[in-house]
Amino acid sequence: MTDLSIMQRTSAPHDRGTRTFGLVDVTLRDAHQCLWSTRMTTSTMTPILGAIDRVGYAYVNILGGAVFDVCVRYLQENPWRRVGLLCDRLATPCDGLTRGQSLYTFELFPDDIVALNSSVLAGLGLSVLTVYDALNDNRNIVSSVRSAHEAGMKVNAMLTYTLSPVHTDAYYVERAKELVALRADFISVKDPTGLLTPERGRTLFPALVAAVGEIPLQLHSHAQSGLAPEVYEVAMAAGFSLGHTAVTPLANGASLPAAQEIDARATRQGFATNVDLAALAEVSDYFDWVCERDDKPRGRVAEYDPALYEHQVPGGMISNLKSQLATMNMAHRLPEILEEAAQVRRDLGYPILVSPFAQYIITQAVLNVVQGERYKTIPDEVRKYAMGYYGRLAAQPADVFLERARIRDDERVEEAPAAHLAPAVPRLRAQLGVSASDEDILLAAFYSPELLAPLKKSEPAYEDKTSPLAEMIRYLGAQRDLTHARVRFGGMDMTLSAARG
Structure with a gap:
């Protein structure tokens, strides 16, 4: 497929005379991240790529922070090999997600590492770099946007959605205007916990469409509340161009809505989706078989739970928390911890419960509950968040927290997080030697030699059809x-x- 045909297909929805709505597939990335703890292997993906190509997706999302990290830490796969292989075998253009200045881990990296990462991804064949900052501090994505464009990729910049007194429609319109100024090619609403409702969509979505002009809008909303399919209909009607979906059985629950359902809803509203239903059924059948073969869970349609809108913890994190509490004989304290998490979030100025801040909030909540005293112990990462080390806060933390954290005025950070980070590429090149590739340089920036050692093994010849x-x-x-x-x-x-x- 040529770049021209891609542009015709993805930008057409902004022509008000044409009713089209494209799908972005997240089965190979976010879906298994939510339902299978990110454990889908490359050998599981490659046999069905031909059918995925025939579905008619606008883009296929193949990479994210957790995917990259799990490849190295647990699957012992070289993530660069996966990206290159999928980009090579898929005719549908591929999309990869990074966490702004943090890229794939929870650490902050200097601009030269961010730029080298963009260059490597473009060289492997990635067409779109999707980037977000967990605080919606768009200073943290400037280097990603700039370097991705310089490398020849399009940029999908995300607005991370949450509910709080400060995250108003006006707040998101201002953040969207910042992304317009950065010349993003797409702008997405990222709803990691599935908090969007049709009612909120009816005010927020038209305001964003008006704010971004001709830039196509995408919706990425998880199905944890059970409301996502209705929210997608509201987005279509408002003028959004693309929606992120997964195939059954890797849709719904903590994952994203099913491609089959969103396609049906779009069709009923009179939108063309370019979806080949026979190919979509083939992909679904394959992953249904994988679930049976590997004893993997299937996504289920979630029931509406009002408590979700209070604690706002993503489903995948709740599952992990349940497992960890069970090992400590504390499973019965989960409701108490979730309630405490909501209070901690309020006290910290309403951070969005997405990595890494979701982990920080839950850790602080567990400490408060276990120790029987709020903020008796405060992790360094939580203090650094409150200091502004990771970026600009949406609201000032509560006095009760600041008193216990004892943050001095001279510890507060006002500059962009990357401003205090020294360049790393020259040091790593000198350390690794002239034979080190760009991919090697980046892996050495992210991980210890012990974690990287297993990646040197030879990898199998992946099957290409089934x-x-x-x-x-x-x-x-x-x-x-x-x-x-x-x-x-x-x-x-x-x-x-x-x-x-």
């Missing part, structure tokens, strides 16, 4: 004793019973 039937036959051939199995093929559930000697 079908649910082929997967079923391969699975059966590997079993010595098969007594009962459930498979899905051609949209039909089947139960197999067999015995082999």
Whole structure:
């Protein structure tokens, strides 16, 4: 697909005479991050890429901070290899997400590391760099936007959504105007916890459409409240161009809404989506089979829970918290911790519960509950947040917190976070030697040699095609004793019973 055809397809919705709405697929990134703890391997992805290409997506999102980090820490896969392989095999243009000045980890990196990262991603074939800052401090994405454009990529800049007295429609309009000034190619509303409601969308979305002019708007809203599909309809009607979705069974719950449902809703409203439903069914069948084969959870449509709008903790984080509390025989204290998390968030000036601040808020809440005293212990990262080390706060922290944190006036940071970071690339090049590639330089900036050592192993030759039937036959051939199995093929559930000697 040429760049011209991509532009025609993605920018057409801003022509009010054309009713089209494109889909961005997040199955290979955010969906398994939410439902499978980011554990989808490259070998699981590659066999179904041909069918994903035939669906008709505008873009396929293949990279994010957690994906990059889990590749290194847990899957022992080289993330650069994955990005290059997927960009090479997918004809649909690929999109990758970074966390602004933090890129893939929770640490802040200097501008020269950010720029080198953009250059490497563009060289691997990435078409769009999606970037956000967890505080909506757009000073933290300037170097990402600039370097991505210099490397030849388009930029999708995100507004991270939350609910609080200070995160008003006017607040988001001002942040959107800053992104317009940065010359973003797309602007997205990122709703990581699924807090958007149709009512809020009816005021916020038209205000953003008016503020951004001809820049196409995208919606990325998780399905944790159960309201996301209705919110997507409101976005379509307001003039949004693209919506982020996942295929069943990796949609819904803590993930994003199902591509099938959003496609159906768009069609009923008279929008063209360019979606090939047969190809979409093939992709869904494949991942349904993977769920069965690997005993992976499927996303379920969430029930509306008013408590979500108080604690605002993403579903994936609640699952991890439950698991950790269970190991400490504290599972019964989860409601108390979630209630405390809501109070901590208020006291800290309403940070958005997205990485890394979601982790900071939960950690502080657990400490408060376990110690029986609020802010008896304050982690260094929480103090640094309150000092402005990570960026500009949406609101001043409460006096009760500031008194316990004992932050001196000379500790407060007013400048952009990257301003106090020295360049790192010259030091790393001298350290690693002339034979080190740009990819090596970046990995060394992010991780210790011990974590990187397993990446030196040779990787398998990834398969490039499959079908649910082929997967079923391969699975059966590997079993010595098969007594009962459930498979899905051609949209039909089947139960197999067999015995082999």
